[in-house]
Amino acid sequence: MTADSLTKALDAAEAHCLERGEKLTPVRKRVLELVLEADGPVKAYDLLEALKPGPGSAKPPTVYRALDFLMTAGLVHKVEALNAFVGCSHAHDEGGAELFICSTCGAVEERHGAPLPMNAPEGFMIQRSVVEHFGQCANCRPA
Amino acid sequence: MTADSLTKALDAAEAHCLERGEKLTPVRKRVLELVLEADGPVKAYDLLEALKPGPGSAKPPTVYRALDFLMTAGLVHKVEALNAFVGCSHAHDEGGAELFICSTCGAVEERHGAPLPMNAPEGFMIQRSVVEHFGQCANCRPA
DNA sequence: TCGAGAGCGTGATATTATAACATTCACTTC
DNA sequence: GAAGTGAATGTTATAATATCACGCTCTCGA
Structure with missing residues (x-):
């Protein structure tokens, strides 16, 4: 930055x-x-x-x-x-974000409006979600 | 149990x-x-x-x-x-599960085959995902 | 002026997790 | 059987993460 x-x-x-x-x-x-x-x-x-x-x-x-x-x-x-x-560069009041974290370079991408789980247990009311994906970003991905 | x-x-x-x-x-x-x-x-x-x-x-x-x-x-x-x-009552070798945790009674439901994010960054290769939802299960949900 | 509340300073401590090295034990190889 | 090997565990210490409790100092409005 x-x-x-x-x-x-x-x-x-x-x-x-x-x-x-x-x-x-x-x-x-x-x-x-x-x-x-x-x-x-x-x-x-x-x-x-x-x-x-x-x-x-x-x-x-x-x-x-x-x-x-x-x-x-x-x-x-x-x-x-x-x-x-x-x-989080673009402040937002909603709680949850979906994070994509590159294990190699440490870069973090943030996404909102994560697709909500299709298979939540019947009647379960979600209040807060933690969604974190670890892997390799496009730059660090092995060829 | x-x-x-x-x-x-x-x-x-x-x-x-x-x-x-x-x-x-x-x-x-x-x-x-x-x-x-x-x-x-x-x-x-x-x-x-x-x-x-x-x-x-x-x-x-x-x-x-x-x-x-x-x-x-x-x-x-x-x-x-x-x-x-x-x-995890039904052992499985895949890494990731999607967890639904009731903040009231502590019950945990586990689901597999979570819907993968529609909006991953271009080229991001996911190796491990952490997906945890907190809220109220059907039993503990306020009427 | 004075009380109330937010923000912060400070010291102590609680909680979570790992490093580093010694020991034990089952198994194998001679 | 004796000696070697590797996985698992025991043991001591410490690192890393997080919170509690108390008190001070502001600012703001009554």
Whole structure:
């Protein structure tokens, strides 16, 4: 992501939060920036390290709170199978996304409107879905 | 699960392992039994507690090794979003299952042959998929 | 001014998982 | 049978992930 598009994404995120009546505080903004800058899924403790250059600040709760906020706002997704987080450039309020994660280069593609399962158990009411596909993206695919 | 069907499931699991040229050792069998007995997803450290009544044995690697073996054999699945494990009554060698987990009673339904995503990125080759749906099963669904 | 609530700092601790190395045991090969 | 081999397990320690609990400092409005 270029510095320019990063700035734009952060501005858009800020606007998105304001619409929701919430604030993208400096800590939250910095965490979102770090997640968006990364090439792939980022670990919470790597974010923590990256935040450290501040004074004594940056303990685990700081980064987990920011991530919770960003997830609730739909700006970041958690990759459950990796215990890692990815940025979501186009904020959306729906919960679920379908993630395609390249195991080689780490690139993550996000899709929405996943086809809902044809074969859910009778009467099962879905509230939240986790859908993560791991494999090789077009670039990394063996010839 | 009744004691009878549990016994049958364990026997079937043993046969399944033998077909694969592997052994369902006592530790592995006991872990599988505990997972199958549970009403829903089980945590690794709960299994560890349940194994303890043996002498000094049962340290974390014991249960994680057994779980790895059982997952590889297709006898157990990991629920990534919960860091928990569920038994799979009908062993199968394919990797992926689609899980429906009731957040109220903890019941887990498993389906295979999930509808594959219509909208995968061009050229993306899927190797492993994690598909977990959380919600209310027919019994727990509010009226 | 003052209370209320959100956000954050801080220290401690809980939970989940793996690394690294020693031991045991069944099996085979001499 | 003795010695070698490999899979499984035991054992100690530690890494990695996540949350709790408490208190401070703002801002905002009554």
